Amino acid sequence: MTALTKNNPFAASVYVYDEEEYARMQMLVTEDVTAGVALKGDEVVSVFAHQDGAHPGVAQSMLRQATALGGRRLDCFDTVLPKLYADAGFVPVARLTWNDDYAPDGWNYETYRRYNNGRPDVVFMAYDPSAVGSLYERGAGKYVTDYDDGIAKTQAYQAASVGN
Template identity: 70%
Template sequence: MLELAHKNPHAASVYVYDEDEYRQMRLLVTDDGKAGVALKGDEIVSAFAHKDCVHPRAARAMLRHATALGGRRLDCFDTVLPDLYADAGFVPVARLRWSDDYAPDGWDYDTFHAFNNGRPDVVFMAYDRGRVGGKYAPGAGAYVDDYDEGIACAKEYCSH
């Protein structure tokens, strides 16, 4: 994942935890180390896949497996990631408007220009087993005022 973070211009859209934090998570990684996801309790984090991974669509398969292991919620920038997550059964339940004050380190507004002029919303998504294989509807999810409220919406959806 660190290699991808240095080589992929879109890597700023995925948060990379430090090694000690990953040691506290359940990690699903391909045998070549080129694709994976992490489970942080019921939250799926750090999904990644290199283009040269020997296992095509590995990230999609791992996301589905992560739900079988208890992954119920996640959040991401409204770029290409919500499409990937919708396929695994995640539905948008809330969204938070972009704030320049919270832009990730290394964020390049030009690189992400196609996504709301480089300022994509954060989308909070929750797992719905009846929606596996689903499609993401851009703009779906009610706006919330802060990040914690978005997390609460995802947790609330999962509790039903």
């Protein structure tokens, strides 16, 4: 995954954990190692798909497999990613305003300029099987004041969904 991010101008959108952390996660990776996803408990993390991979569109398949294995929540920047995740059944539950103090290493404001002038919100999404194939509406989700509150909102959404 690290090698794939080196030449990708949008690589800063995906957090790359260290090997020890990945060793504690459930990993799904294509045989050519050009696409994958990890599960950190019920959280879907590190979704990646190299454009030159042997399996175009594999990210959707991997996301569906991740949800089948218990992936119930994720967060991402409000770029192209929420659209991808909405199609897999993730709904925006909360959002956090961009904070320059927490910009990822290697973040290039010019590269992401079309997304709120390089400062996209963080979108917290929860899995809803009835939403598979849905469209993402930019700006959806209630604003929260901090990252932990965004996580709590996705967990509360899941808890309410299980109770129905």
